[in-house]
Amino acid sequence: MSQPTIESILQEKRLFHPAAGFSQNAHIKSLEDYQQLYDKAQANPEKFWADLAATELHWFEKWHTVLDWQPPFAKWFVGGKTNISYNCLDRHLTTWRKNKAALIWEGEPGDSRTLTYAQLHREVCQFANVLKQLGVQKGDRVGIYMPMIPEAAIAMLACTRIGAPHSVVFGGFSAEALRDRLIDAQAKLVITADGGWRKDAIVPLKEQVDKALADGAVPSVENVLVVKRTGQDVYMQLGGRDHWWHDLQKGVSADCPAEPMDSEDMLFVLYTSGSTGKPKGVVHTTAGYNLYTHITTKWIFDLQDTDVYWCTADVGWITGHSYIVYGPLSNGATTLMYEGAPRSSNPGCFWDVIEKYGVNIFYTAPTAIRAFIKMGEHHPKARNLSSLRLLGTVGEPINPEAWMWYHRVIGGDRCPIVDTWWQTETGGIMITPLPGAIPTKPGSATRPFPGILADIVDLDGNSLGDNEGGYLAVRHPWPGMMRTVYGDPERFRRTYWEHIPPQDGKYTYFAGDGARRDEDGYFWVMGRVDDVLNVSGHRLGTMEIESALVSHPAVAEAAVVGKPDELKGEDVVAFVTLEGSHQPSEELSKELKKHVVQEIGAIARPGEIRFTDALPKTRSGKIMRRLLRNLASGQEVSGDTSTLEDRGVLDKLREGA
Numbered sequence: 302m303s304q305p306t307i308e309s310i311l312q313e314k315r316l317f318h319p320a321a322g323f324s325q326n327a328h329i330k331s332l333e334d335y336q337q338l339y340d341k342a343q344a345n346p347e348k349f350w351a352d353l354a355a356t357e358l359h360w361f362e363k364w365h366t367v368l369d370w371q372p373p374f375a376k377w378f379v380g381g382k383t384n385i386s387y388n389c390l391d392r393h394l395t396t397w398r399k400n401k402a403a404l405i406w407e408g409e410p411g412d413s414r415t416l417t418y419a420q421l422h423r424e425v426c427q428f429a430n431v432l433k434q435l436g437v438q439k440g441d442r443v444g445i446y447m448p449m450i451p452e453a454a455i456a457m458l459a460c461t462r463i464g465a466p467h468s469v470v471f472g473g474f475s476a477e478a479l480r481d482r483l484i485d486a487q488a489k490l491v492i493t494a495d496g497g498w499r500k501d502a503i504v505p506l507k508e509q510v511d512k513a514l515a516d517g518a519v520p521s522v523e524n525v526l527v528v529k530r531t532g533q534d535v536y537m538q539l540g541g542r543d544h545w546w547h548d549l550q551k552g553v554s555a556d557c558p559a560e561p562m563d564s565e566d567m568l569f570v571l572y573t574s575g576s577t578g579k580p581k582g583v584v585h586t587t588a589g590y591n592l593y594t595h596i597t598t599k600w601i602f603d604l605q606d607t608d609v610y611w612c613t614a615d616v617g618w619i620t621g622h623s624y625i626v627y628g629p630l631s632n633g634a635t636t637l638m639y640e641g642a643p644r645s646s647n648p649g650c651f652w653d654v655i656e657k658y659g660v661n662i663f664y665t666a667p668t669a670i671r672a673f674i675k676m677g678e679h680h681p682k683a684r685n686l687s688s689l690r691l692l693g694t695v696g697e698p699i700n701p702e703a704w705m706w707y708h709r710v711i712g713g714d715r716c717p718i719v720d721t722w723w724q725t726e727t728g729g730i731m732i733t734p735l736p737g738a739i740p741t742k743p744g745s746a747t748r749p750f751p752g753i754l755a756d757i758v759d760l761d762g763n764s765l766g767d768n769e770g771g772y773l774a775v776r777h778p779w780p781g782m783m784r785t786v787y788g789d790p791e792r793f794r795r796t797y798w799e800h801i802p803p804q805d806g807k808y809t810y811f812a813g814d815g816a817r818r819d820e821d822g823y824f825w826v827m828g829r830v831d832d833v834l835n836v837s838g839h840r841l842g843t844m845e846i847e848s849a850l851v852s853h854p855a856v857a858e859a860a861v862v863g864k865p866d867e868l869k870g871e872d873v874v875a876f877v878t879l880e881g882s883h884q885p886s887e888e889l890s891k892e893l894k895k896h897v898v899q900e901i902g903a904i905a906r907p908g909e910i911r912f913t914d915a916l917p918k919t920r921s922g923k924i925m926r927r928l929l930r931n932l933a934s935g936q937e938v939s940g941d942t943s944t945l946e947d948r949g950v951l952d953k954l955r956e957g958a
């Protein structure tokens with residue numbers, strides 16, 4: 302018997318075609334062109350990727366084997382030699398792009414810097430020489446714990462230039478989280494700053510590094526390099542551990558040829574938030590990751606040479622790695638980096654940045670969009686956003702009404718939206734519209750990228766039919782896939798490749814998300830498998846009930862969880878934040894319950910609505926339903942809360958219970 306899957310109840314039928322003008326100039330111009338690419342890739346994935354690798358990347362030496370697949374371990378472009386720092390920098394210097402802006406940076410206090418490709422190359426080479434002088438060698442791991450400043454990108458590109466895998470730890474993580482990750486990666490050196498600006502305050506990064514390293518807790522770390530950013534006094538350890546970046550960079554040669562790396566040499570390790578247990582070091586390697594981020598950036602963001610491209614993620618997340626640094630620079634694009642975040646003192650700062658630099662492509666997260674909705678559309682309306690031509694989102698399912706708001710208010714009804722589904726583990730975007738080719742439906746990530754054999758399966762690995770909810774899975778390896786969990790290949794196998802039992806030696810990648818595929822082949826992500834509710838024998842994803850709530854004009858944001866119920870198994874509890882002018886009331890609560898019934902049916906009717914000012918989120922802005930589940934059932938909050946953005950939110954919810 303097949304395992305229970307997930308039911309879908311959401312009815313969303315709106316369809317948006319790309320404007321003719323957009324499609325004409327796009328890299329992929331029509332649904333037919335997409336389909337052709339997709340079919341070609343499906344028929345022979347190895348040839349598809351090999352052709353792209355040959356035309357899109359520079360190689361010191363060509364590979365002899367495209368794919369060596371010993372499930373679940375893949376090797377791509379075996380025998381090839383390349384370097385991602387070379388592909389991001391050096392190869393542009395012999396073209397007109399030499400003096401093009403590579404990186405535009407805007408600091409939170411309003412300072413700014415622009416680095417051309419030639420300038421960025423120079424800085425990276427110098428810093429790579431600094432690393433070498435401190436004894437960093439090919440294969441050594443380097444920790445990066447930095448604010449969003451150009452030196453973060455320079456450090457990453459310098460590491461990969463000399464073949465030292467980096468491990469970037471988000472600058473908002475605590476000293477303990479940093480310590481755990483540095484220990485797991487056995488980092489030899491740490492790059493940080495005195496501090497960074499975040500919401501008008503200084504985040505004391507160097508102080509956190511000192512705490513993480515205190516009492517010899519991380520014996521592998523020999524040196525700490527510190528960028529002067531915020532300028533307050535910081536402790537510098539005498540005897541040589543701590544060095545100022547600007548001191549060591551002074552007078553250093555800018556001649557540092559990129560190291561020819563094996564395709565499968567480790568490029569970086571990045572820890573997922575590790576909400577359960579030991580942090581999981583996701584390992585990516587050189588050539589496959591470079592190719593995958595390069596081609597996805599080019600086609601999905603439809604990069605044109607004059608574009609200013611802005612992804613609002615932090616470099617501490619995979620989105621920052623793939624779509625601020627490596628993907629855009631590999632394409633010779635102008636990538637914008639912004640240190641700040643919308644805050645009460647400056648709720649329109651994002652729109653100011655767009656206006657100031659004439660941003661053409663804007664890529665952000667649903668959590669940010671929901672925050673903008675709450676702050677009110679007068680902020681974006683007061684700025685000139687006419688330079689925008691393409692919008693994107695990543696990180697969570699986007700509720701259709703939030704999508705509509707983004708489309709109308711930010712995109713002026715003219716910009717396509719690419720809703721991009723992917724994970725730290727996948728390296729790059731997997732399911733997404735190609736904006737000139739694929740008509741969009743609000744709330745759907747639409748179709749798989751060419752070469753990605755995505756599927757919806759039950760737990761036996763059987764493919765499900767149209768609109769049958771099940772588990773999102775991938776049937777064939779792809780170049781950007783993670784290679785292993787750092788130091789724990791068995792955990793890699795267990796976590797991603799054994800939930801769906803291999804059939805006839807064929808392995809299926811289990812993403813951990815629930816989804817369905819509609820009659821047009823569009824994918825609709827329904828939320829994390831761990832968050833699925835079980836109401837009277839119906840398994841319901843969180844996204845659809847939340848979307849029904851968000852479609853009510855009073856609701857800004859919603860999170861639903863299950864609470865044990867004797868009759869139904871689980872009852873739906875909805876945590877709701879309201880838009881500006883609305884107030885919580887018994888009446889509104891009744892109205893919202895009725896609204897859900899009207900929108901998607903009685904089965905999803907929340908037994909309880911809890912109004913709140915804010916929802917608990919991870920530091921990358923994802924709703925932590927796990928904690929809400931504890932609260933809803935009156936239990937103590939259990940499990941790790943170190944990735945929580947704001948503890949106060951949880952305390953407030955507890956008090957209100």
Ligand code: ATP
Pocket residue numbers: 573574575576619694695696697698699720721722723724725726746812813814826828829923
């Ligand atoms: P951890 O694995 O440590 O719990 P995480 O899953 O939040 O952390 P990421 O790799 O950044 O870390 O996030 C990937 C997940 O984010 C996906 O599995 C999916 O649940 C969600 N996600 C990302 N983009 C989308 C999208 N466009 N639509 C729906 N869900 C998305």
Ligand code: MG
Pocket residue numbers: 573724813
């Ligand atoms: Mg995950």
